[in-house]
Amino acid sequence: MTEELLLSLLTQNIIYILGAIFLIILIFKGIRIVPQSEKYVVERFGRLHAVLGPGINFIVPLLDSVAHKVSILERQLPNASQDAITKDNVLVQIDTSVFYRILEPEKTVYRIRDVDGAIATTVAGIVRAEIGKMDLDEVQSNRSQLIDQIQNSVESAVDDWGIEVTRAEILDVNLDQATRDAMLQQLNAERARRAQVTEAEGQKRSVELAADAELYAAEQTAKARRIQADAEAYATEVVAKAIAENGLEAAQYQVALKQVEALNALGAGEGKQTILVPANAIEAFGNAFNMLKGSGK
Numbered sequence: 001m002t003e004e005l006l007l008s009l010l011t012q013n014i015i016y017i018l019g020a021i022f023l024i025i026l027i028f029k030g031i032r033i034v035p036q037s038e039k040y041v042v043e044r045f046g047r048l049h050a051v052l053g054p055g056i057n058f059i060v061p062l063l064d065s066v067a068h069k070v071s072i073l074e075r076q077l078p079n080a081s082q083d084a085i086t087k088d089n090v091l092v093q094i095d096t097s098v099f100y101r102i103l104e105p106e107k108t109v110y111r112i113r114d115v116d117g118a119i120a121t122t123v124a125g126i127v128r129a130e131i132g133k134m135d136l137d138e139v140q141s142n143r144s145q146l147i148d149q150i151q152n153s154v155e156s157a158v159d160d161w162g163i164e165v166t167r168a169e170i171l172d173v174n175l176d177q178a179t180r181d182a183m184l185q186q187l188n189a190e191r192a193r194r195a196q197v198t199e200a201e202g203q204k205r206s207v208e209l210a211a212d213a214e215l216y217a218a219e220q221t222a223k224a225r226r227i228q229a230d231a232e233a234y235a236t237e238v239v240a241k242a243i244a245e246n247g248l249e250a251a252q253y254q255v256a257l258k259q260v261e262a263l264n265a266l267g268a269g270e271g272k273q274t275i276l277v278p279a280n281a282i283e284a285f286g287n288a289f290n291m292l293k294g295s296g297k
Contacts, residue, residue, distance in 0.1 A: 029059075030059055030060065030061045032052055034052050034053060035054060037073050039053060039054075039069075040052040040066045040068070040069055041105050043064070043067040068105065068109045071102070072105070075116075076099050077097065077098045077120055078120075079096070079171060080097075081093055082124045082127055084128045086131055086132065086134060086139060088135045088136055090136045092136070092139065092175055095170070095173075096127060096150075097169045099169075102115075102162060102164075104162030105162065107162030112161045119154070119158060122158060123154055123168070126153040126154055129153075130149050139173060140173065151168040
């Protein structure tokens with residue numbers, strides 16, 4: 001009896017049950033939970049209707065549909081290598097890497113088909129154009145400036161695609177073997193030139209120091225002569241003053257004293273030697289003693 005009752009109730013309310021199930025399905029179809037790392041592009045009858053951001057979103061079931069699920073995480077293009085010719089006609093091979101992320105998915109999905117391929121082609125063309133404006137030395141030494149120029153140019157080119165280029169890197173600059181050999185010869189020649197310049201500067205510095213030493217020695221000799229001359233002038237002044245105060249006897253006393261000192265110096269020599277003295281040497285001793293006696297009075 002109970003089973004018949006349940007069957008009867010189901011038969012009578014089947015429309016309501018199906019309606020409730022359909023309503024639940026519509027509710028679930030109208031709710032879209034978007035992850036933090038993605039954005040959903042919603043179309044209505046094949047046309048762009050809305051872009052759903054992260055979180056809970058509501059759409060109209062049966063009318064709206066999620067056509068594209070686009071990741072907004074930063075992406076890295078595969079490392080690419082392209083040939084370029086510098087301003088001074090040197091063939092180089094540039095290895096590049098580009099990082100980007102999608103900011104406006106509605107532009108990306110409706111304006112470009114192959115995003116990675118389009119960016120890679122754009123980067124290759126810009127790299128060749130920028131390398132062609134620079135000499136090889138500038139490419140090697142101003143790599144950061146070259147990277148900034150490439151990134152700015154790529155950003156301008158991909159702006160209509162809703163893409164932001166976050167970073168562009170030049171991984172390596174490769175040269176052919178002939179260019180490497182030529183650069184090696186140039187490097188060796190530059191090293192030899194620097195060595196010669198350093199040696200020449202060392203010799204020049206040595207000559208300058210020697211000249212400074214000679215000049216210093218001459219200055220010191222001149223100072224010594226000046227001091228000696230001052231001393232002799234002072235001694236002459238003292239003798240002159242003594243002569244002026246004591247008369248000629250003071251001068252004779254000084255001469256006799258010098259003679260005695262000279263004889264003493266001759267006699268102080270080492271070894272056996274014969275000394276010849278003037279005939280008036282004894283007289284000089286006597287005069288000196290007499291003057292000494294006179295000065296003692």
